[in-house]
Amino acid sequence: MLKRIDLMGSPNLGVYILVTNEVAIVPKNLEESMEEVLKEVLNIDIIKTSIAGSNLVGALAVGNSNGLIVSPYTFDREIELLEEAGINVIKLPGKYTAIGNIAIANDNGAFVSPLLSDDSINLIEDILDVYVERKSIAGLNIVGSLANITNKGALLHVDTSKDEIKFIEKTFKVPADTGTVGRGNVLVGACSLANSFGALVPQETSGPEMLRIEEVLGFLDD
Numbered sequence: 001m002l003k004r005i006d007l008m009g010s011p012n013l014g015v016y017i018l019v020t021n022e023v024a025i026v027p028k029n030l031e032e033s034m035e036e037v038l039k040e041v042l043n044i045d046i047i048k049t050s051i052a053g054s055n056l057v058g059a060l061a062v063g064n065s066n067g068l069i070v071s072p073y074t075f076d077r078e079i080e081l082l083e084e085a086g087i088n089v090i091k092l093p094g095k096y097t098a099i100g101n102i103a104i105a106n107d108n109g110a111f112v113s114p115l116l117s118d119d120s121i122n123l124i125e126d127i128l129d130v131y132v133e134r135k136s137i138a139g140l141n142i143v144g145s146l147a148n149i150t151n152k153g154a155l156l157h158v159d160t161s162k163d164e165i166k167f168i169e170k171t172f173k174v175p176a177d178t179g180t181v182g183r184g185n186v187l188v189g190a191c192s193l194a195n196s197f198g199a200l201v202p203q204e205t206s207g208p209e210m211l212r213i214e215e216v217l218g219f220l221d222d
Contacts, residue, residue, distance in 0.1 A: 001041045001198035002214055004205050007034065011182045011202030014148070014190045018058045018100065020065055021107075021151065021195045023047055023085070027055035041198040049081050052097065059190075062103040062144060063087075064110075067127040071097040090127050094120055104144045104189060105130060106151050109171040113141040133171050137164060145190040152196050152218035155179050155188050179212045181205050 007013050008031075017038070018025045024038045028048045035046050051060040052073040060071040067088035070079070074091055082089045092099050094117055102113035103124065110132040112121060125132045137146045138159035146157040147168070154168055154176035168176045181192050182202035193200040194217055201213060214220050 002210055002219060003037065003041050003198070003200055004203045004210075005034070005037060005200055006203045011185065011191050011204065013193045013200055013202065014058045014100075014145075015056055016058055017193055018061050018063060018068075019044060019193050019195050020063055021197070022065055023087070024193075025049065025051075025057050025061065025063075025068075025082075027057055029055065037200070038193075041200055042193070042195050043197040044195065047082065047085050047087075049078050050075075051078060056098075057100075059098045059100040059144075062100050062105055062110075062124075063089075064105045064107050064128050064130065066107065066129040069099055069103070069124055069127055071099060073097055088127060090123065092120055093117075093123065096120075099144075101142045101144045101190075104147050104149055106149050106172050106174065108151070108173040109133065111135055111137070111143045111147075111168070111171065113143055115141055131171070133167075135164075135167070137168075143189075145187045147189050148192050148194050148199075148217075149174065149176075150194050150196050150217060153216050155192070155194070155213060155216045157186050157188065159186070175216070175218065177216045179216055180209055181213070183209070 052071045138157045148155045156178045158178045182204045
């Protein structure tokens with residue numbers, strides 16, 4: 001299922017919310033109507049929390065079905081809430097806080113920015129239980145903002161090269177291709193949400209963009 005929606009008037013869905021195949025981790029002030037949309041489209045449970053005291057949950061965390069990596073400034077009470085929900089969660093060591101902007105994962109693999117250290121990569125591999133590649137996309141380090149990758153497909157920044165697409169397909173073990181959301185917005189990771197069951201895109205997303213997203217993320221055969 002694919003649905004157009006804005007979040008509190010913003011198209012930056014992936015900045016505020018993190019989704020896996022099991023859960024959506026959302027800001028504490030998320031409206032109940034938006035919770036219902038998430039449940040309907042993505043077939044997931046909802047966990048409401050801040051990360052490091054911020055509502056920018058999607059920018060401050062990255063995860064898959066195996067675990068969650070969060071900002072080094074995440075509060076202990078936030079960690080405890082996530083652990084009580086059955087999530088294996090750990091803080092990212094080092095100075096980088098917006099891990100959701102510089103890393104992306106599905107249940108088969110992960111990409112992280114070349115900025116991250118070997119220790120950080122080893123930790124991510126351990127918690128998410130996937131092999132991690134240190135690589136940019138389209139010459140940029142904000143890989144989490146440039147791609148939306150599920151267990152069925154990978155939607156990528158329009159300037160992603162053919163060689164990068166092939167490498168992404170090999171790493172994440174899904175078909176991959178480029179596209180936009182919100183009438184030409186190339187930050188498809190920051191401005192959309194998706195898992196194996198569905199996707200949410202900004203209200204301004206055009207019909208041709210919707211069709212492209214359905215094709216790339218593998219929903220046309222559902």
